[in-house]
Each structure stands twice: as C-alpha cells, then as structure tokens.
Amino acid sequence: MLTIGTLSKKTGTKVQTIRYYEQIGLMPEPGRTEGGQRRYDNAQLDRLSFIRHSRQLGFSLDAIRELLDLSDHPNRPCNEADAIARRQLKQVEQRMARLKALRTELKRMVHECSGGRTGDCKVLEVLRDHSECLTEHEEIGA
Amino acid sequence: MLTIGTLSKKTGTKVQTIRYYEQIGLMPEPGRTEGGQRRYDNAQLDRLSFIRHSRQLGFSLDAIRELLDLSDHPNRPCNEADAIARRQLKQVEQRMARLKALRTELKRMVHECSGGRTGDCKVLEVLRDHSECLTEHEEIGA
DNA sequence: CTTGAACCTCTAGCGGCTAGAGGATGTATC
DNA sequence: GATACATCCTCTAGCCGCTAGAGGTTCAAG
Structure with missing residues (x-):
C-alpha cells in the first residue's frame, strides 16, 4: 500500500x-x-x-486517455495506438522545423548586434521589420 | 485613423x-x-x-515588454536587448535538443509496431516501460 | 433611414498544472 | 498513552496567452 x-x-x-x-x-x-x-x-x-x-x-492528456484505454483492452487491433503515435511524431517534426527557422533568425540577430546603443541595435531592428527576415517563421501556437 | x-x-x-x-x-x-x-x-x-x-x-510577453521598453529609449546601451535575444536562442536550442530525443523515441515506437493486437503493441509497451528507451527525454515543460 | 458588418464590454474557458490556506491524519519516539 | 511533526486532506485561485460567446451599440454605405 x-x-x-x-x-x-x-x-x-x-x-x-x-x-x-x-x-x-x-x-x-x-x-x-x-x-x-x-x-x-x-x-x-x-x-x-x-x-x-x-x-x-509530449502526448496530450487526451491522447493519453486513448492510449490508456487501448492498453486496457489487449485484444483490440493496435493500429489506433500506432496512429496516435504517428500523429505525435508528425507534430514533433513540425515543431522542430519551426524551431529551426527561429534559431536561424535568432542567431542572425544576436550575431549582428555590435553592442552599441539601442538606437541602432540589430536585435531591435529585426523585430521592428519582419521584411529583414531571411526565413519564414510562424511560432506562436507551439 | x-x-x-x-x-x-x-x-x-x-x-x-x-x-x-x-x-x-x-x-x-x-x-x-x-x-x-x-x-x-x-x-x-x-x-x-x-x-x-x-x-x-517565441519571446514571452514579459520579454517583449522589456524589448519594447529598450526600443523606446534609443540612447541606452543595447546589451540588454542582446542578452534577451541570447536567452531566447538558448531556450530554442534546448527545446530542439529535447524534441530530437523525442523524435528518435517516437520513430522507434512507430517503426516497431507491427500492426497486431494491442496486447503486444510496441507503442504501448514502450510507454509502459521507460527502461526500453534508448535516449533520455524530458519534455513536459516545453 | 435602414441595413448589417464591425465594434463594444463582460465573463468564462482552454491545457496542464501549481501554490497556498487552513486543518486533519499517521507514525515514530519517549 | 502523549507528543511532535511530516505528510496528508480539501478548497480556491492563479499561471500563460489567448479564445469564444452573449448581448448590446456604433458606423458607413446605399
């Protein structure tokens, strides 16, 4: 106990x-x-x-609920569990791709900041103007 | 207007x-x-x-608050903005590393599931027993 | 002057916990 | 058996960053 x-x-x-x-x-x-x-x-x-x-x-609680349910019924075909895992894998891969783009952009920002005044700080400049970005990046819902 | x-x-x-x-x-x-x-x-x-x-x-609203503040004062030294960006870069890199480990594990799970019954589903088996994992992975707060 | 799209405020909810108040229980030691 | 105190209990509220919906008002075009 x-x-x-x-x-x-x-x-x-x-x-x-x-x-x-x-x-x-x-x-x-x-x-x-x-x-x-x-x-x-x-x-x-x-x-x-x-x-x-x-x-x-990285599974959501809802996905876990399904997985637990499947786990409780050993005689059901397991392609559902497989599908859930594949879905999760896909999500992980998408998130990685997005993070990669972000990393590129952030590296560029940090690298180009020469350490002067904020008035001509590259970091802030990039944030001000998306058009300076070399890659597309859409985080937010990650 | x-x-x-x-x-x-x-x-x-x-x-x-x-x-x-x-x-x-x-x-x-x-x-x-x-x-x-x-x-x-x-x-x-x-x-x-x-x-x-x-x-x-990927900046938090708090970080953005700081960045906006710096942006409003062009005469301050910009190493603060730089530090915020570096911090963010570090976080992104950490998250990528974790996702990489997860991807490895998920790939292995999915790959080994042969499509039988849930009773011997590899996906569920791996979830049941962490010791089967080849890599360390700590998601959760990501 | 009428329509109807866009605006307003307000409240509540999402996921996945986390923290804290204020009190009860369980166990080890004397 | 008494005492100490770690652990347990319930309950409420908060975190982030929005998002949705109810129920009502305003604006601009025709």
Missing part, C-alpha cells in the same frame, strides 16, 4: 498533479484509509508511470 | 488579442471615437507589428 507521497517520488510526479489526474478521471479513485488518506497499489503505480512517460514524450 | 479590425488584418493579430494586449498594458490605450470605438495611428501599428513579430520568434 503506497501513499500518494511515495507514488509521487517513484514516478517523479508532484502530489498535486496526481490528485489533478484523479480529478479529471485519468487516474482511478484509489482506496482510502479510515482517516481518508489515499492508498495506492502497484497497478496504479504502473498506470501513473505510463501517464508520466507519455507526457514526457 | 485605423480601426481595430484594420489593425488586426494588417498585423495578423486577432481583434480580441489586441484588446487583451491593451488590457495587460502591452499596447497603449488608443484614442476613441465619440461612440467609444478604438482608433489607432501608425505608431501603434508599428508597435503591434513589433509585438507580433517577437511572438513569432
């Missing part, structure tokens, strides 16, 4: 976050002591590890 | 977002018509473009 604190340490998830996962139905309601404290078993530890690991790989 | 809608179109910023920027003090309070509608001038258009472009480069 594990306390929430132990679970927290074992998975690297904050206590508050575990309770939050319970609240949104990602983690099941655990057993309680007479005094009302949560007690977990190993199945729940595994589930939280799964969630945690999926988060580290 | 530009309406908020025109400003929106010219900069690619949503109307609601412009009002939000005003609310948090990033954009100045514009003039109003007798009926109470906002009217902007070109200085404000420039300012919003600056903000928008900075956002595209």
Whole structure:
C-alpha cells in the first residue's frame, strides 16, 4: 500500500498533479484509509508511470486517455495506438522545423548586434521589420 | 485613423488579442471615437507589428515588454536587448535538443509496431516501460 | 433611414498544472 | 498513552496567452 507521497517520488510526479489526474478521471479513485488518506497499489503505480512517460514524450492528456484505454483492452487491433503515435511524431517534426527557422533568425540577430546603443541595435531592428527576415517563421501556437 | 479590425488584418493579430494586449498594458490605450470605438495611428501599428513579430520568434510577453521598453529609449546601451535575444536562442536550442530525443523515441515506437493486437503493441509497451528507451527525454515543460 | 458588418464590454474557458490556506491524519519516539 | 511533526486532506485561485460567446451599440454605405 503506497501513499500518494511515495507514488509521487517513484514516478517523479508532484502530489498535486496526481490528485489533478484523479480529478479529471485519468487516474482511478484509489482506496482510502479510515482517516481518508489515499492508498495506492502497484497497478496504479504502473498506470501513473505510463501517464508520466507519455507526457514526457509530449502526448496530450487526451491522447493519453486513448492510449490508456487501448492498453486496457489487449485484444483490440493496435493500429489506433500506432496512429496516435504517428500523429505525435508528425507534430514533433513540425515543431522542430519551426524551431529551426527561429534559431536561424535568432542567431542572425544576436550575431549582428555590435553592442552599441539601442538606437541602432540589430536585435531591435529585426523585430521592428519582419521584411529583414531571411526565413519564414510562424511560432506562436507551439 | 485605423480601426481595430484594420489593425488586426494588417498585423495578423486577432481583434480580441489586441484588446487583451491593451488590457495587460502591452499596447497603449488608443484614442476613441465619440461612440467609444478604438482608433489607432501608425505608431501603434508599428508597435503591434513589433509585438507580433517577437511572438513569432517565441519571446514571452514579459520579454517583449522589456524589448519594447529598450526600443523606446534609443540612447541606452543595447546589451540588454542582446542578452534577451541570447536567452531566447538558448531556450530554442534546448527545446530542439529535447524534441530530437523525442523524435528518435517516437520513430522507434512507430517503426516497431507491427500492426497486431494491442496486447503486444510496441507503442504501448514502450510507454509502459521507460527502461526500453534508448535516449533520455524530458519534455513536459516545453 | 435602414441595413448589417464591425465594434463594444463582460465573463468564462482552454491545457496542464501549481501554490497556498487552513486543518486533519499517521507514525515514530519517549 | 502523549507528543511532535511530516505528510496528508480539501478548497480556491492563479499561471500563460489567448479564445469564444452573449448581448448590446456604433458606423458607413446605399
């Protein structure tokens, strides 16, 4: 029987976050002591590890919900899980491409700033005028 | 004299977002018509473009606040602006490194999923057991 | 003078947590 | 059995950077 604190340490998830996962139905309601404290078993530890690991790989909580569901039904065909992972991979690749463009632009800005007055600071100048950019870049929703 | 809608179109910023920027003090309070509608001038258009472009480069609103402030004072030394840009560059590079590790892992997952039942789906298996991962990866706060 | 697109304010919500107040419980030690 | 104190509990509110919608007003063209 594990306390929430132990679970927290074992998975690297904050206590508050575990309770939050319970609240949104990602983690099941655990057993309680007479005094009302949560007690977990190993199945729940595994589930939280799964969630945690999926988060580290960038899956959204909704995607994780689906993945957990699939994981709970070992006889279903697994192409759904595969599709979710492929979607995630695609997203990661898109984000990388965007970051690459940003890096180029930022490097150029920093490199060209000669250290004078802000009046002729290259960094600020570039920010003022997009047309100076060599690459297209659309971050914002990343 | 530009309406908020025109400003929106010219900069690619949503109307609601412009009002939000005003609310948090990033954009100045514009003039109003007798009926109470906002009217902007070109200085404000420039300012919003600056903000928008900075956002595209991934700067936080706080960083942008600083950059705008520096931009308003052309006689200050510009190493602060440079420092902000360098910080941002560093962050971008860190995020890219993390995404790279994630991509590797996701590729491996997807590649090894042979399309059977979820019971022996490689995707789910990897999520269940972090020790199968070849690389370290810590996303989450990205 | 009428239409209707664009404007206004206000509130609430998104994802994914995180922090803090204020109090109860559990366990180790005496 | 008493005491100390770490850990637990619930609840509310906040973070970032918007976004959406309700319900109402204003502006410009025809």
